[in-house]
Amino acid sequence: MGPRGSREGRGTLLDVIIGGALAGALYSLVAVGLNIQYGITRILNLAYGEILIIGAYITFIFFNFYGINPLLTLILSGLITFILGILLQVAVFRKLVHSSSSAVELEFRSLFACFGLIYIIQNLLAYIFGTTPIGVPYLMEGISILGERFKTNMVVTAVLSVLINAVMYVFIRFTKFGLAMRATAEEPLGAQLIGIDVLKVHLVSFSMGCFAAALSGSMVCLIYSNLTPYSGTFYTIIALIILILGGKGNFLGSVAGAFIIGCSYYAMLRFKAALADPVIYIILIVVLIIRPRGLFGRQ
Amino acid sequence: MSKSREKALSLKGYNLISFAVLAIIVTFFLLAPLFLETYYLSVLRNSLLFAALTISWFFFSGTTKYVSLGSAAFFGTGLYFTALYLEQSVLNKHLTILPLPVIMLMAGLLNFAIAFVVGLISLRLKGMYFAIATFALGEACRGIFNYAISDFMETHYTYIPPFSSEITYYTITVTAFTIFMLIFVLYRSKLGLALRAIGENEEAAAHLGVNTSLVKTFGFAISAMCIGFMGSCYVTIFTVTSPDIAFDFQFSFLPPMMAMFGGIGSFYAPLVGAVILSLLREFLGVTLVHHFLLILGIIIVLIAEFMPEGVVNFLKRWLMIKFRIRKRTF
Numbered sequence: 367m368g369p370r371g372s373r374e375g376r377g378t379l380l381d382v383i384i385g386g387a388l389a390g391a392l393y394s395l396v397a398v399g400l401n402i403q404y405g406i407t408r409i410l411n412l413a414y415g416e417i418l419i420i421g422a423y424i425t426f427i428f429f430n431f432y433g434i435n436p437l438l439t440l441i442l443s444g445l446i447t448f449i450l451g452i453l454l455q456v457a458v459f460r461k462l463v464h465s466s467s468s469a470v471e472l473e474f475r476s477l478f479a480c481f482g483l484i485y486i487i488q489n490l491l492a493y494i495f496g497t498t499p500i501g502v503p504y505l506m507e508g509i510s511i512l513g514e515r516f517k518t519n520m521v522v523t524a525v526l527s528v529l530i531n532a533v534m535y536v537f538i539r540f541t542k543f544g545l546a547m548r549a550t551a552e553e554p555l556g557a558q559l560i561g562i563d564v565l566k567v568h569l570v571s572f573s574m575g576c577f578a579a580a581l582s583g584s585m586v587c588l589i590y591s592n593l594t595p596y597s598g599t600f601y602t603i604i605a606l607i608i609l610i611l612g613g614k615g616n617f618l619g620s621v622a623g624a625f626i627i628g629c630s631y632y633a634m635l636r637f638k639a640a641l642a643d644p645v646i647y648i649i650l651i652v653v654l655i656i657r658p659r660g661l662f663g664r665q
Numbered sequence: 666m667s668k669s670r671e672k673a674l675s676l677k678g679y680n681l682i683s684f685a686v687l688a689i690i691v692t693f694f695l696l697a698p699l700f701l702e703t704y705y706l707s708v709l710r711n712s713l714l715f716a717a718l719t720i721s722w723f724f725f726s727g728t729t730k731y732v733s734l735g736s737a738a739f740f741g742t743g744l745y746f747t748a749l750y751l752e753q754s755v756l757n758k759h760l761t762i763l764p765l766p767v768i769m770l771m772a773g774l775l776n777f778a779i780a781f782v783v784g785l786i787s788l789r790l791k792g793m794y795f796a797i798a799t800f801a802l803g804e805a806c807r808g809i810f811n812y813a814i815s816d817f818m819e820t821h822y823t824y825i826p827p828f829s830s831e832i833t834y835y836t837i838t839v840t841a842f843t844i845f846m847l848i849f850v851l852y853r854s855k856l857g858l859a860l861r862a863i864g865e866n867e868e869a870a871a872h873l874g875v876n877t878s879l880v881k882t883f884g885f886a887i888s889a890m891c892i893g894f895m896g897s898c899y900v901t902i903f904t905v906t907s908p909d910i911a912f913d914f915q916f917s918f919l920p921p922m923m924a925m926f927g928g929i930g931s932f933y934a935p936l937v938g939a940v941i942l943s944l945l946r947e948f949l950g951v952t953l954v955h956h957f958l959l960i961l962g963i964i965i966v967l968i969a970e971f972m973p974e975g976v977v978n979f980l981k982r983w984l985m986i987k988f989r990i991r992k993r994t995f
Contacts, residue, residue: 410793461970470730471973473792477732478925479969481918485962493959599914603804606797640815644808647801654798655786 381514382633388516390628391524392585394621395531396601397608399578402534405615406551406571409459410473412480414579414605415598416487421447421580422587423491426500436504436588440526443584444577451576455569458483463568484598491595501591523585530581534574535617547571551615607650611661619662626661694838703830710837710902712943715923717841717895719939720932722920724848725888727929728860729881731788734917735799738806739780739889741912743772743896745810748823748906755826765836769897776893777886784885788878800917807912814908821907828901836898844891845936851887852932860884892920926968928975937977 400414411417424443428434434442458479466472505518538544549557550567558564586601587593608627612619627646634642653661697709718736726733750768754760787798815821828836851857859880862870871877896916900906920939927938949957972979 404793410796458966458970465973470792474730474732474925474929475969475973477796478922479966481922482962482965482969485958485965487962489956489959489962493956603801607801610794610797640812641808644805644812647805647808650801651787651798651805654790654794658790658794 378636380512382629382636384511384514385516385520385636386629386632387625388520388524388628389632390625391527391531392582392589393604393608393628394624395527395578395582395585397605397612397620397624398531398534398617399575399582400602400605401609401612401615401617401620402538402571402578403575404609406547407455407459407463407568408469408472408554409463409476409572410480411572411575412477412602413483413487413598414575415600415602416484417447417450417576417598418579418583418586418601419491419593419595419598420450420487421583422593423495423500424580425584425587426502429502429504436502436584437522437526440581440584443580447576447580448573451573452569454483454576455572459572460565460568488595488598495595497594497596499592499594500587501593502587503591504588517589519588523588526585527582530578531621534578538617543567543570604646607646609660610650611653613660613662616660616662619660622662623660691842694842698831698834706830706834707902708944708947710834711947712940713841714837714895714899715919715943716936716939717844718892718916718920719923719927719935720845720848721888721891721895723924723929723932723935724852724857724891725860725881725884726921727924727935728852728857728864729884730864731881731885732793732796732921733799733885733888734796734921735801735803736892736920737803737912737914737916738799739776739892740896740899740916741803741806741810741908742779743769743776743893744900744906744911745823745896745908746772746775747897747900748825748903748911751825751900752823765898765901769840769894772897773890773894777890780886780889781882783889784882785878788881788885800914803912803914803917807908807914810908810912822905823907824905825900825903827904833901836901837895840894840898844894848891849932856880856883922965926965926976928978930974930978934975934977938975941976 396418400411403409403411403414421443424446425436425439428439428442429436459476462472462475462479466475505522507518508515509518509521510516511521538547546557546562546567547570549560549562550564550571554564557567583601604627608620608623611623611626612621627649630649631642631646634645694709694713698706701709718740722733722736725731747765747768750760750763750771754762783802787795787802790798811821814823859870859875859877862873862875863877863881867877896911903910923939923942924935925938926942927936928934945961946957949960953960968976974982
């Protein structure tokens, strides 16, 4: 949340656009993870925000207790949650997919399992670390972009998010495994018929989603110092909203959606902070009514 | 068609055991304040509250398989309308003081109207998109109420004249049982049949002449109305409330969770599931605060994995196999 009141009136539009883009870059990483999970494995992971919070806690622990540079902890948090993602997919979601007779049943059961996971992760974190808000204050000093001042960590996290997004995009778009992932997203049965190991694809895409979630969680932790075990829900909602704006399975759509949400959220925080949350929900509801497939969705 | 409806509503086809059990339960709940302490009354009251919320959720989402995660929106609207009316009718001379049931009825009808409009718009969405839209609706309502209350009322809280614990208990009990009966009748009516048909296969239902969008909207509105009634009578337990309490998203998450815990195949299963889970929440939640929710989470994941039909249906099937019962007893 930027400082309010001091610069309003001069260059506000530029400020909102740059600030929104910086916030949007981080949100795009949040959303892309969920998009990969939902688009490819067809499981709506409502416990996504909780995995993001796990990432934040990993950064907090390694910074606070071992004094490791917060940017280096990103690697650790990514690795740990990638493994966690594999475990979750194998232990919980794989069986759900296999034993459900219809898509509707799978939706119901995965929703139910996600409620359970939300309870488990939130209370495990609260039990181990308590409910005191955590945060890693890092690079808090200001930096000037086109005459507007922003916190350095916002800029650093935005650049990193764009880089990570680019790497994931290249992986999905230009490698053979990425092709298999896209094929599975389009038509799981057909993909299996032409010899794609669907199980492996699901495993990797679910873990990649967790990986993106944890990285964005670690970065959120650098910017805001008010994260508790219970603040994951907000990020789940942000990711869901961007997922719908961008369209399911649309990587670049998610990035564009993240920019829209980032700008409107940042602008509302500036002018009327109390309305920041309702406005993004209203954007979501309006988009769902006008274009149920999302602003950039196909079909 | 009227003949089959008569049959559905008639008392034939129910054996005496069901009636005896029902009579005992109703008598127990009505006489409970005579022999139970206040704490146990509040436990009973809360379990009835959640049972009514669950069955209202089940009436639309369990039958049509359109998962609504927006119960909190309707619960909160009902609760907040009642709270504001009670507060303003004391403070403001122009507003007449009305008895609680009349305000509750108004709150329910308001919810019916809101849900009808929301349903007309949002029920075009399918599957998870509907779930996300309704969830956003609940959260948006919370934000807007928070903003409106703190901006126009110049305070974050709304004060409610206190009610005695007996009045609270009886308000919630009577409303909950009314909702059970209403939904039981509706579930077995033509509307309920149409809703279940939509849940099985929406296109086939449309081909058989069901006006699916109208039926869905009506079902959604009735479900929201019942949730609004419960929200409205829940106001009696508070002396002060705020939008964060009224629109708490546990009211969105718990009804579907309790319904799926019991199983969404029949009318009784979600009801029993809700009572079991809320009693567990009340008793174990006090003694083991963090552990309990952790254990609950593990239990829920295990049920999702191994008992997709829900605990109640699972137990029923297990008992039937164990004792070789062929006929359905209830």
